[in-house]
Amino acid sequence: MPEGPSVKKFQLLTSPFVGQVVTKVGGSSRKINVNELKALRLQDSQVHGKNLFLAFEAAGAQLGPSAEELAFQREVCSGASSPAQEGQEQTSLPEEKPQEAPHCRSDAPDTGCPRNWLRVHFGLFGSIRANEFSRANKANKRGDWKDPTPRLVLHFESGGFLVFYNCRMHWCSSPMANPASDILSVEFHRGRALDALRTPSPVCYTLLDQRYFSGLGSIIKNEILYMAKIHPLAQGSLLAVSDLERLLDYAVQFGSDWLQSKLHGKGLHPQIYQKEHCPLGHAVMKETLGPLHGFKRLTWWCPQCQPAVPAESE
Ligand SMILES: [Zn+2]
Incomplete structure (x- = not known):
């Protein structure tokens, strides 16, 4: 070669x-x-x-990404976001700083x-x-x-x-991404990702771990948890393997659907991300969730479609 x-x-x-x-x-x-x-x-x-x-x-798209798309990109680049940005995310709308998507530059390290x-x-x-x-x-x-x-x-x-x-x-998803952890890559290592999901930590934390899911950011996280009807704080170890397999299927499918819509210049239509109601009309919860010493991300979920797993609810 x-x-x-x-x-x-x-x-x-x-x-x-x-x-x-x-x-x-x-x-x-x-x-x-x-x-x-x-x-x-x-x-x-x-x-x-x-x-x-x-x-x-x-x-x-040469005309420049829409504010919506920038917001999506920033969300998706969560793996590389700084705590300072995190604070802004909750208080200011992305279109106020449209030129800023520093982690989405192609020369940025491993943004996913x-x-x-x-x-x-x-x-x-x-x-x-x-x-x-x-x-x-x-x-x-x-x-x-x-x-x-x-x-x-x-x-x-x-x-x-x-x-x-x-x-x-x-x-x-990115030249920097390790193909084994890139949900868009044919070399994506499902077994490794599944093992990561099965640990006793909330699935919404594991999904943003770029070691196993590069290219997966906050939008994908929120959407696939909704599709799989899994509560974001559900501990992976308490969920059925079949549920986690389904979550992986959604991750890969959502990633490739998003790629297709990007290639065709179409927007993304989230079901839960930044929504007040889920498609079934239930009020959506919104909270900043993340590991104790890690990055915390705004998370949207429907308490009715995605009920808490009893063993870890208090
Ligand atoms: Zn619902």
């Missing part, structure tokens, strides 16, 4: 296309739906280790932001070409001069194009 410097060279080939919209797609990749990349804007290109990471957004990153991992003969296709330089065993088949071709609005050969591609 190409070493770091080769991947760095591939990144340099992609950089002229950053900021441009994909106008046409092609390629044989079956790991991702290449058609999804059409009409998206290439937002960023980074190299980490031997992987190239390309960030895409719905083309309209659900940006739409395509991770490109090159095989032994993997490569990228800009504005040219790779041609056969010798005949194969049958004597055919067959050109290599690109995994992905991206045509951009400038008329230029990028061609990706012999690589594997996956969506992920």
Whole structure:
């Protein structure tokens, strides 16, 4: 597989296309739906280790994220938030400081932001070409001069194009996230996440532990606990494994649904997050919850749909 410097060279080939919209797609990749990349804007290109990471957004998103989206991003980046920010969260609305989303910058360390990153991992003969296709330089065993088949071709609005050969591609939440803990990654380690959830600590704390759930922030936490009908302070060790499995399913599903809506420039419609009533019309509780010496996050839940587990209610 190409070493770091080769991947760095591939990144340099992609950089002229950053900021441009994909106008046409092609390629044989079956790991991702290449058609999804059409009409998206290439937002960023980074190299980490031997992987190239390309960030895409719905083309309209170039105009800047909405206040709502910024609020969501900030919530989701909870793993990296500072106590000072935490205080602000309860008193000021996010649109008062729209320029501030410091932990969502792509160069910020391990934020777990659900940006739409395509991770490109090159095989032994993997490569990228800009504005040219790779041609056969010798005949194969049958004597055919067959050109290599690109995994992905991206045509951009400038008329230029990028061609990706012999690589594997996956969506992920962040270039910094460990794939094993990234709920968007195909390498997400469910077993490890399940073990973490089964400990005798409130599930709403464990879900924000970036060691097991990078890319999972406050919005996802609130929403999936509601969907799974689990009280945020329920101790993982007191819940049925099947309930925790279901919670994991919701986490993965919600993460990928969110990614899809981001790729299509659609907003997120939470059921419980920042709501006064749950979809069934019950009054929603709101409280700042977190470990004794850790970060505390605003948490929304419905006491009727998500009843407390008796053994730990007082
Ligand atoms: Zn309810």
